[in-house]
Amino acid sequence: MKIPFLPVCLCFILILALTGVTHAQNKNKKPLIVFVTGDHEYSGESTLPLLAAELEKNYNMHVKVLKAYPDQNAEENIPGLETLKEADLAVFYLRWRRLPAEQVQYIEEYLNSGKPVMGFRTSTHAFNYPEGHPLRKWNAFGEFALGSPPGWGGKAGHTHCGHDCSTDVSVIADAAKHPILKGVEPAFHVRSWLYKVLPDYPAKGSTWLLMGKAVNPNKAGFADNPVAWTWQTPAGGRVFATTMGHPEDFGVESFQRLVVNAIHWTLGKPVPKKWKGKMEINVPYRGM
Template identity: 75%
Template sequence: MHALPGLANTMAPRKPYVVFVTGDHEYSGELTLPLIAAELEKNYGMRTKVLKAYPDYNAEKDIPGLEALKEADLAVFFLRWRLLPKEQLTYIDDYLKSGKPVMGFRTTTHAFNYPDGDDRKTWNAFGEFAFGSPPGWGGKAAHTHYGHKSTTDVTIIPEAAKNPILTGVEPSFHVASWLYRVLPDYPAKGSVPLLMGKSVNPDKEAIDNPVAWTWQNQWGGKTFMTTLGHPEDFQVESVQRLVINAIHWELGKPVPKQWKGKLDINVPYGHPKKS
């Protein structure tokens, strides 16, 4: 049989499938990321799925639906100190080892918090092996932040100014996030820092630290990581552009030629646990 003339050209291309995995105690990622997902579907030709901790953001042992990662083209993580069962970790493990791209926000540097003696404890270093970030909170990496009363001035790193992820991002802008310390040992060797943060009103002596970078993990997966993620950060148009651009970059697509406009994101901060 022969295809009808022009039939192949009428088939719509497959839409990229982006799966968001949320559960972070504090920063309302389960509320902000669905708004990003909706924008991707409305204006950027993507399919999305948002997974949430069950029964709420404080529940550490269950994120239903992780089997969606088997079909995902991009996995986006906003996690904090989860204690997921092995069968759920397997979906994340299989995804990572497929070499597909990953994106992480803020507390994903310490996504898991298994106790000593637990054979899942190696997952506490998820931030390091997936994103080139410090391997969990505190510890030898001195991964900490500069106080909940501080904020952060962000600037484009000059060497990265022409990176497509930074298209339309202002040279400098201000965010509510208190600055995370990742230096001196992170981001990992081979990373490309994009944005630098300077703590404003820190609670201790502060040094400037990268707040966004790209990297390639050991399975060949493209990585974008940002330590930004306070819900008020998502109100900043430059942060919105950064995220939308990075998602396109991760998927191997050109960044949008035309910005569809600022998103209306108004999510409160105030989950009870701190970090």
């Protein structure tokens, strides 16, 4: 029995059309970025929503901001972490949390998925479980998620230059052409007091982007240290990490551009060809 030629052609055309629609839908789909916040000191739950609004308005992103509940000092609850199941990018700004196992499970599943990760400042010491706790391995979150030291102090000697200190930031020459640094000034200043991550971190395989120099350090002889780098998680996810993140940093245009570029790069998208302009982010430092 012969199959009529015309119906076969029509079916083929229909398949091509549907395939084209699906491709267009995927191309135009807004990536979902999930900000996970909970820090006692740096107001990440206030700065990141302002960044999120700019990403949705000007950069075709969809963003959800998760916050510690009932406030930033609540160390044992961040509602909504199940949203990470749909996330295209997870951005962490955490400090010394002790989340329950069912919430940590969502973070673990995300990291194991090989999707990209970003982390600000105190996310190097995101968790603080006591000795003997079944989740104590998560105190090393910075190491296995960001390529940073595995928590505060310890064998890595992770510390900072003192609260009177601030940081002069400069582009590392070998990284000057990295997409994340497009439009970032060769040198700029941030209020963040410089973190010590050397000599063993950033982790092997990382690419250092920016170097920090302590200004008015409280500790003598405080060495220059990297303040931004890329890496890859054990599961293969792209990583951008920075030890900057004081709320005043978010008002610095070069820092803003760095972060927007990094979000695009971790998602595997081209960095914006055109900068949409400086964001109005004026959040005071809260302190402890």
